[in-house]
Amino acid sequence: MESKLIRVFAGSEITVNLLKAELEQEGIPSNVVNEYEQSNFRGFSTGTPYSVDLYILDSDFEKAEPIVKEFLKINKM
Secondary structure, eight states: OOOHHHHHOOOEEEHHHHHHHHHHTTOOOOEEEEEEHHHHHHHHOSSSSHHHHEEEEEGGHHHHHHHHHHHHTTTOO
16 A cells, blocks of 8 residues: 655644654654745745645554644644
8 A cells, every 4th residue: 555645734834843853753754845935936926934734644644643633732723
Protein backbone atom coordinates (compact mmCIF):
# COMPACT_ATOMS: atom_id res chain seq x y z
CA MET A 1 0.00 0.00 0.00
CA GLU A 2 1.36 3.40 -1.00
CA SER A 3 1.46 6.11 1.65
CA LYS A 4 0.12 9.53 0.85
CA LEU A 5 0.62 12.94 2.40
CA ILE A 6 -2.13 14.33 4.61
CA ARG A 7 -2.44 17.80 6.08
CA VAL A 8 -2.39 17.76 9.87
CA PHE A 9 -2.10 21.47 10.60
CA ALA A 10 -2.36 24.90 8.98
CA GLY A 11 -1.27 28.18 10.51
CA SER A 12 1.49 30.73 10.57
CA GLU A 13 4.98 29.74 9.53
CA ILE A 14 6.19 30.04 13.12
CA THR A 15 3.55 27.72 14.59
CA VAL A 16 3.94 25.23 11.75
CA ASN A 17 7.69 25.08 12.33
CA LEU A 18 7.18 24.59 16.09
CA LEU A 19 4.88 21.63 15.47
CA LYS A 20 7.23 20.28 12.79
CA ALA A 21 10.06 20.27 15.35
CA GLU A 22 7.92 18.39 17.88
CA LEU A 23 6.94 15.77 15.32
CA GLU A 24 10.54 15.32 14.20
CA GLN A 25 11.64 14.80 17.82
CA GLU A 26 9.36 11.76 17.80
CA GLY A 27 10.77 10.51 14.49
CA ILE A 28 7.85 11.66 12.35
CA PRO A 29 9.01 13.33 9.13
CA SER A 30 6.90 16.21 7.87
CA ASN A 31 6.69 18.56 4.94
CA VAL A 32 5.92 22.29 5.12
CA VAL A 33 4.05 23.81 2.18
CA ASN A 34 3.97 27.60 2.00
CA GLU A 35 2.03 28.44 -1.14
CA TYR A 36 2.23 32.17 -0.42
CA GLU A 37 6.03 32.22 -0.59
CA GLN A 38 6.12 29.77 -3.49
CA SER A 39 3.74 31.92 -5.53
CA ASN A 40 5.65 35.11 -4.70
CA PHE A 41 8.83 33.42 -5.89
CA ARG A 42 7.09 32.66 -9.20
CA GLY A 43 6.00 36.29 -9.56
CA PHE A 44 2.36 36.18 -8.49
CA SER A 45 0.62 36.09 -5.15
CA THR A 46 -2.01 33.66 -3.88
CA GLY A 47 -3.11 32.84 -0.36
CA THR A 48 -1.99 34.70 2.73
CA PRO A 49 1.31 34.76 4.60
CA TYR A 50 -0.47 33.11 7.54
CA SER A 51 -1.59 30.07 5.57
CA VAL A 52 1.19 27.50 5.83
CA ASP A 53 0.36 23.79 5.77
CA LEU A 54 2.09 20.89 7.52
CA TYR A 55 1.85 17.44 5.95
CA ILE A 56 2.82 13.98 7.18
CA LEU A 57 2.52 10.51 5.70
CA ASP A 58 -0.84 8.92 6.44
CA SER A 59 1.03 5.92 7.85
CA ASP A 60 2.40 8.19 10.62
CA PHE A 61 -0.99 9.65 11.55
CA GLU A 62 -1.68 7.42 14.57
CA LYS A 63 1.66 8.31 16.10
CA ALA A 64 1.32 12.02 15.25
CA GLU A 65 -2.30 12.54 16.32
CA PRO A 66 -1.70 12.83 20.09
CA ILE A 67 1.25 15.17 19.49
CA VAL A 68 -0.84 17.43 17.26
CA LYS A 69 -3.77 17.41 19.72
CA GLU A 70 -1.49 18.31 22.64
CA PHE A 71 0.13 21.07 20.56
CA LEU A 72 -3.30 22.53 19.75
CA LYS A 73 -4.37 22.30 23.39
CA ILE A 74 -1.22 23.98 24.72
CA ASN A 75 -1.33 26.70 22.07
CA LYS A 76 -5.13 27.12 22.40
CA MET A 77 -5.87 26.71 18.73
